[in-house]
Amino acid sequence: MAPASIVFDSGRAWRTLSKVFPDVRLSCATYDAEYSGAVVRADDWWRSETATERVLGEFERIRLYSSRGDIDP
Helix, strand or coil: CCCHHHCCCHHHHHHHHHHHCCCCCCCCCCCCEEECCEEECCCCHHHCHHHHHHHHHHHHHHHHHHHHCCCCC
């Protein structure tokens, strides 16, 4: 299985790299991940409480890091 963080934190990784390397063209690739038996997938992450917590937690980190200016919004 691919590294678990690739599924839902690729957006934050992309924003971080975009800020550090503004002249580099970037793209993201995502993969399914599994936490405590719950699979996090782009097409149905909201069906699992564990997956939902992971995705919404990442959303909150993007908001926080963006408000601090650490990443591109």
